[in-house]
Amino acid sequence: MxxxxxxxxxxxxxxxxxxxxxxxxxxxxxxxxxxxxxxxxxxxxxxxxxxxxxxxxxxxxxxxxxxxxxxxxxxxxxxxxxxxxxxxxxxxxxxxxxxxxxxxxxxxxxxxxxxxxxxxxxxxxxxxxxxxxxLGPEPLNSQPSFEYLKEKAIKSNSLIKAFILDQSVLCGIGNIYANEILFAAGINPERITKTLTDEELKKIIMFSNAILEKAISLKGTSIHSYKSGDGETGQFQHELKVHLRKDEKCFVCGTKILKKQVAGRGTYFCAKCQH
The missing domain is CATH 3.20.190.10 (MutM-like, N-terminal)
Structure with missing residues (x-):
């Protein structure tokens, strides 16, 4: 952050x-x-x-x-x-x-x-x-290409959470947006990257673009102390579906949101929605 x-x-x-x-x-x-x-x-x-x-x-x-x-x-x-x-x-x-x-x-x-x-x-x-x-490409404006991401993914034995946090793969995604992207894509953060299907990789690209673009339009996520240059708080924190929602009900299925350490980061996810 x-x-x-x-x-x-x-x-x-x-x-x-x-x-x-x-x-x-x-x-x-x-x-x-x-x-x-x-x-x-x-x-x-x-x-x-x-x-x-x-x-x-x-x-x-x-x-x-x-x-x-x-x-x-x-x-x-x-x-x-x-x-x-x-x-x-x-x-x-x-x-x-x-x-x-x-x-x-x-x-x-x-x-x-x-x-x-x-x-x-x-x-x-x-x-x-x-x-x-x-650094890898920013996940905006329909980037990265599917071909690029698949070439990286099929060689990776890392957890998908670690993979999308790797700035040499995708530049700009941190813990908050990684949690949100994987939830939106329905992918468990502990999946091994090379096991992802083409459709799942395409979902990562699509939701990375959509979530980051919406967050930009709302001037980011203000958690703890982030503010823009004029002291203004962002508003994307009101759009979070899993991040910081431990034990709260999933908006999709009602199951409690879980939190655990994945790739060394606090990771929020729905075990029922994310496979």
């Missing part, structure tokens, strides 16, 4: 607010978060660069500058906001990085757990240098 819909929501918000502004100054208050870069070099790299675009790929938020790309991985608790210097939308004690912008506002990064990372690379080779070239 945040997963693809939440990071996409943040990217859309920031893209509307900071495109074409210039970074006048950068201040980092937790240097370990500047990953694979020296802090002094990071400061030099961003100084006087214009922000051309904010986007995301899967769980990664990307700031396209004049010459480089900043990649932000929010991990568990990372949050970006726009405000005046003296205003903190989130807890000021959790402020880890801020950019002074040419429009008089400040782009601020908060992270209570300090797990998030920030890195900067040249545009020409950032995918290879950052490892983003190893």
């Amino acid at each position: 945040p997963e693809l819909p939440e990071v996409r929501t943040v990217a859309v918000f920031l893209n509307k607010r900071i495109v074409n502004t210039t970074i006048l100054k950068a201040e980092c208050f937790f240097e370990k978060m500047i990953w694979r870069n020296e802090v002094k070099d990071f400061y030099k790299s961003v100084l006087n660069q214009k922000i051309l675009k904010v986007s995301n790929y899967g769980k990664y938020l990307m700031f396209e500058l004049s010459n480089q790309i900043i990649i932000s991985h929010l991990r568990m608790e990372g949050k970006w906001s726009i405000s005046k210097k003296e205003i903190d939308i989130y807890n000021a004690n959790h402020l880890r990085l801020q950019f002074e912008l040419s429009n008089g506002e400040y782009l601020k990064y908060y992270d209570s757990r300090k797990f998030g990372t920030i890195e900067i690379w040249d545009k020409k080779n950032y995918k290879q240098k950052s490892g983003m070239d190893k």
Whole structure:
């Protein structure tokens, strides 16, 4: 958490607010978060660069500058906001990085757990240098193709829950949406991936697209602390069918929703509906 819909929501918000502004100054208050870069070099790299675009790929938020790309991985608790210097939308004690912008506002990064990372690379080779070239396709816009997913699946002895959480297979799905996708597809999370039928693989593609697109339209799922860049909560939590519903009745069959650890993650499912 945040997963693809939440990071996409943040990217859309920031893209509307900071495109074409210039970074006048950068201040980092937790240097370990500047990953694979020296802090002094990071400061030099961003100084006087214009922000051309904010986007995301899967769980990664990307700031396209004049010459480089900043990649932000929010991990568990990372949050970006726009405000005046003296205003903190989130807890000021959790402020880890801020950019002074040419429009008089400040782009601020908060992270209570300090797990998030920030890195900067040249545009020409950032995918290879950052490892983003190893990521699989985002499950949106009818992606991935059935042929792609089947080729990956028939070679996999992993549990299907672990398979769809693997970012080198599908980029952007985390625990919440994995639980929801497998329920919608009627697939038990402990199935061995290579045992899935063609029809079941097609259902994973279809429901991955449908669920992520709906979550994006509702600005993500606010569980625990996620909020968008302006402090707004998402609304997809009201659409959850199994996640966090342990011992509640399944909306389809009335059986109690179970919870167990699968692939190291808290997994919610209906034993009757998911085979």
